[in-house]
Amino acid sequence: MESQTHLLTWMTFFPLIGAVLVLITPSRAKTFIKQLAFVFTLPSLALGVQMLRLYDPAAGLQFVERVSWISYFNIEYYIGADGLSVPMLFLTVLLCPICILASWGINDRVKGYFALFLLLETGMLGVFSALDFFLFYVFWELMLLPMYFLIGIWGGPRREYAAIKFFLYTLFGSVFLLIAMIVIYLNTGGSFDLVALREQIASSPLGSAARVQWWLFLGMYVAFAIKIPAFPFHTWLPDAHVEAPTAISVILAGILLKMGTYGILRIAYPLFPEMAQQFALFIAIIALINIVYGALCAMAQTDLKKLVAYSSISHMGYVMLGMAALTPEGMNGAVLQMFNHGTITAMLFLLVGVIYDRAHHRNIDGFGGLAKNLPIYSGFTCLAFFASLGLPGLSGFISEALVFLGAFPVFMVITIIGLSGIVITAAYILWTYQRVFLGPLNEKYAELPDCSIREQVMLYPLAFIVILLGVFPHLILQIFQPTMMQLIEIVTKG
Amino acid sequence: MGNIESLAYFIPELILTATVLAVLFADVLGGEREGFDPPANFAFVGCVAAFLAHFTLYSLPSTPLFNGILIHDPFGAFFKGFFIFCTGVTTAMVIVSREVARFKKGEFCVIILCVCIGMCLVAASRDLLMIYLSLELMSLGSYVMAGFSRKIGPSEEASLKFVLYGGVSTGIMLFGISLLYGLTGGTSFEAVRSALAGAGSGIEPIAFLALLMVLVGVGYKVAMVPFHFWAPDVYEGAPTAVTAFLSVASKGTGFALLIRFFFSVFMQPAEGGWATLAPLHFDWGLTIAVLSAITMTVGNIGAYPQTNLKRLLAYSGVAHAGYLLMGVSLMTSTGVEAVIFYLVMYLFTNMTAFFVILVVSESLGTERIAGFRGLWRGAPVAAFMMTLALFSLVGLPPTAGFVGKLYLFYAVLQQKLYWLAVIGVLNSVLSLYYYARIIKAMYLETSSETEPAVHSSPLAGLILIVMAAPVLYFGVFWNPLVEYARYCAHLMQ
Amino acid sequence: MHLLEILSWLILALPLAAFAVQMAVGARLPRYGDFISIGAISLSLVFCLLVFFRVIVLEYSPDYVFAVSYPWFSGGSIEFRWGFYIDNVTAFMLVVVGVVSTLVHIYSVGYMHGEENYHRFFAYLGLFSFSMFLLVLCDNLFTLYIAWELVGVSSYLLIGFYYTKHSAANACIKAFLTTRVGDVFMFLGILLLVLYTGQLAYHDVFNAVAHGEISGTVLTIAIVCLFGGAVGKSAQFPLHVWLPDAMEGPTPVSALIHAATMVAAGVYMVGRMFPMFSQSAEAMLVIAYIGLITAFFAATIAITQNDIKRVLAYSTISQLGYMVTALGVGAYTAGLYHLMTHAFFKALLFLCSGSVIHAAHTQDMREMGGLRKKMPITFATMLIGTLAIAGVPFFSGFGSKDAIMAGALAFGSEHGAHMTIFIGLFVAAGMTAFYMFRLIFMTFYGESRNQHSYDHAHESPASMTVPLLILAVLSIAGGFGLYGGLWFNHLVVPPALQEAAHAAAEHGGEHGGAHGEAWIHYGAMGLSIFVAALGIFLSWVVYGVKWISAEKTAAAIRPIYQLSFNKYYVDEFYQKIVIAFVLWIRKVLAAFDRIVIDGIVNLTAPLMRGGATFSGGFDHYVVDGVLNLGALIVQAAGSVSVMLQNGVIQSYILKAAIAAAVILVVHQYIQFWL
């Protein structure tokens, strides 16, 4: 079923058309631009739903499109979706319209903002659907430019610093990916095709050269670890989050963080199965540090957004732990956690944005007793907080439980220490909830208005998904289960 | 091939010579009526004609010309096209800008056309004497052009430094050539190489000394590290159009000479590239590789504290010379392809950047980065083009710069020079910061005083679009450019 | 669809529906929708009674089990299923939860009248009932853990109901976190079991244990970990600190959650997993001793407390210690029977204390006194509850406590070393009687110590007193064996492991209630009557007629009194050591993260210089204190390399010449050396 539908191409490039149209419209018509941008994310959402419906989990790679792009280097415009990318694509097309709604408050340089945002969406969709290594790399770097400007121009007080730091970290990582890509291309007689690359590497001289493979895997790991972010490279995330506008924080935490783990699962693991096993313990240790260190740092934060940023670092630690375990539960748990973390953190950042629009500051101790006259808002925050600390009945719990079930047989001690993460997470989340919502009402915010209709429209779908996946996780598990089994098969059997 | 028959392969240079004469006459006869300025326009038209004529060269077979003193091959044809295109753009810049005094425009065009002829001869020369002659022709023209700017003070200082530094370097190179002549007795590359190949291993130290001295002359042209000191001052002092011309065209000449001279004289073709001659068993490729690494790093680090844009782009030019040297040091045909590909990309990127600086500095009166603050409000198109050029200089995907660097790293990694690739890659990350500072100034910072709007003529807008479009187009559809670069990489021994 | 299956779904669905409705539209309904919640819970109670009737009365066989399960989702190699497991234990637990929950719902109408967020209170009660029913009905460890946490969350919400008070806000976090520590151990236990047996459902786990797939020390560790969950939830010794603070919640909450149902979940879990727990004798000993320590120390603390609800809270901890010790020594039936009776009379006591507080507007017993005349019904029912808990014959407490004492005595007599268990329980029983009657005398007898509150004191409205009467009847009925001895001992027996009827089943010979060796039964009964009477007499002497003044005795044993009054400084210990350490480590790590990691990794030197110009950036660097090392190096290198550029043409040429010479020398040297 070569290219029977151009679904993926349309989904990826529709926002780009939107971006061009936004650029053309005169910048005076601010609301019209916002509506135009919103309208141009809907077709991708519709195609995303269509993709979910059409996708048959057992059939592996689908919606494949393959067109030669640079014949000399036999680079192809080769895109397709399998169990791993379908949930991520759906998450992207779901969050983007919500984020556009969330950025209704942007009023300076509106045209630039929404054009860059739509370009960013194309970049993200491209990364998740690319099956050609070069195409993956182009989309991977294409995302950097809009993100740099979105944080740099519309961000908070220290936006330049945060934007350049984000740009430098990611670029530093991705150049190693570039070297790895070229070396693989050279050693396999010239091929960028991710799907077939594994056999080609195995048969090529590279297959036996363990040292070179080790360096290549390390290069790739560094590139993706910066994006996750894994322990030593995580310092850019709190700054980027604190300075980025609300909608960009949602995209950054909801989707961009997943690209790190997606990259490892899509590229690093299948290409170098033996290395994946060798590095497993290392990644597990880093995961453990992420979980515990992230949680403890979160507890020390006074800025709400920085707290959510560190909590993201902690939650992504679970994904890494599940990934490193290479057991069925671990892998399924990891991918489910990627999706769940996307929806939960998106909700958290939207909620932080709502309170920031009203109180114009994010200092946790500055609030108090908001639950009194902000019932809807405190209800949503309560749901989001409990989902992120892994309360059963909500999606966060299922993925955390699976990760622990999967990682326990392989890394017993690490999992036991990781379990302490659950308690620390519960501690800092509830403590934050108490300082902001419980206790006597802070008279300064006595007259804060509750969630507006627009804000509720943003939050309801996410809340619905969090509860739905908490009660019926098989809806999404069945999608990526066969693909993940296949991946484990490849990695463990080598 | 006799002199008369060779003329058939010499059409672009002939057109250029005719243009020189025409411009001289126009300058003498008329000066310029309001708005219409014959000498500069004739020069531009001449360049366009020569450029179109140069396309006929690709189909002709590669043969020595004028009894072996010049040679015609795809490599030479490419560089001719390259230089003529640069000259055309520079003349267009001069027409559009007010930097060169109106009454001097005629003389400027004459000189730049002579320099262009000199460059075409350098790319095609196959004889020691011919190299020295064409190099001198080109250099003398450049020294004078460097002094044409209205900015009294820095302009004179720039040309003085340029003439002194150039003179010494060319002198040292000449001494090297004389040693080479002494060693081999012949002046044509063919004779020199066969003599060197035949000679015993005793000549090895002298040969390397000669090679090094010629390298001094070429290194100065290319702005390689130990010989790059002139570049920042001259780039800052010279008129922006000349700076652009120097940074692209004369750097291109340097590489043409580097590849033509060193690969023909000290190497014989081996499979997939070149190998050093039997008796000279020193590996000068490694030396060039080390120098390229140093050049990149010094260029990138040097650019950090700069506040003047042209000076910053000078250091960036040094860094990009480092990247190009990576390709040369490999001594493989892929390396040469990568260098050619990168040069084309570098041409469009640098010309766009310098053109924007030209337009903006004229209306804002400053070349400092601070002057660019809040540019996006005054001139959104110029700001976008500048951003495109800067991201291409860094080497980010949608732009041609990325593909150029990709091709270079592909060539480097093919030879398994992992250390060089890593240094090159880290350098491009390092370079991001000072390019991004300009973008930050343009977009992220807001200018305090209400700066005058940047007004530019529609012609300037057209040129900018012509320059910037390929940076994006080749970033996405770069298959034809690869084919062209592969074709042009054929050097005839 | 089997009748029981339908009933189970209905029992679960009704409270959940009530929760959803109340949360969504509760505020806008007439009477804030309390009739919906009460209707839903009473309907569930009816269905619970139906289940009870179907299982206990119709079947009336000790090993009747109805199990059904549906596929839920697959996590890769493990199949997660959702199902129900109904046997006699489930039946009577359903009734207990149903009855108490319904009565608390009715009671709350009066107690919570006029409170703000009234509808949310009933919503949370609905959520709690749903999770408690789920906990009782579920058939596998995974769903048990889910119910476990849901119950924890609903207790968090209910404790923190008066969230405007800082003490309530802190109490609910303390409760949730302490129970969460327990839950982590339980999850670890589940992980161990899944690792070795690969099964989650009770039935399969028991078979696997029977086949010896997991045994020896690993089994012990797994059991102790699972028991950790019970320790957290049922407020046993190390993790009991949260229950006294949970009294911050409204009294009906204390009655429902912290007396009858939730805290009993731990005991229920030990009961449910008894076949597996009994496999490892060491684990049983651990359980027994933890229970003993809890029972004994909680009783000593309860004696010196002055807050009426704190006294009842510590008494609950103590009674739970009893149940855990009972199961620890193998007195399975006695433990569960005590669970049931305790649920009723402790709920009664809490509700009575609620109506006292409602009337006297204070929780401090020292300001009460002589309320006997003002609140006759409350007094009467509270007296019945106190008699039941003290273990006076013909009251429900006597039957169950006596059975436990018998079991402990039997266990002690069989393993001589462990006689201390019986002695500890024996003394604790006396203390229980003493502090309960101290409570009665201080609140109801003597003259009022606070005239103002005494005048206002009035009997609670009917909606509060009716549940008290019902509970009083249930407390008494237990004693006359109406529902006690008859069916309970016969039906509720330790489910022997399906295949191997392991010797442990007959452990301690307590099979079939108290009629083991006759002397053990009657001996225990006699001793417990004696110690109860002694306790009552002593408290009568001290507080009734005040022959011995309480203050002088307290002064006499000052150190011991202080120790007990300050709850053995367990709270302070946690605060000083555990929590202080966590707070300190997070500060260190956050600082480490901002300064060191940022400093070393950050490669943007000019950021530091450029950073200085940003308005926010400067303080970031001043606050950081550590310069960006990477950034510094690049910046320094930049300015040094630019210094070479000094504008003088001579220096350029000189440097070029020197460089050329250096290249020549280096190249030759390398050439030579290579």
Added chain:
Amino acid sequence: MTIGIEHYLVVSLVLFLLGLFIVVTHRNGVRILMGVELILNSANLNFVAFNRYMPDSALSGNVFAIFVIILAAAEAVVALAIVLAVYQQFSTIHMDEISNMKH
């Protein structure tokens, strides 16, 4: 003793080094140009010497020398013109004063 090629080469080397020394040390613009001329002439000497002692009789060395002389003259003209312009502007040709473009 007969004058062999080595003598010429030594002289040209000395000339070359002298020229370089002058260029590097002297501050006066014109004197630097003299240094450059010296370097060029040392190369000239080389050419003529090699041509004289080269076995085949092709006169390419001498031709080369002639061209070098012409080009040296051209260069001197251009350089002096620039030095003159600098003098008019800075009213000095002392190198140290003409270095305000730095770093």
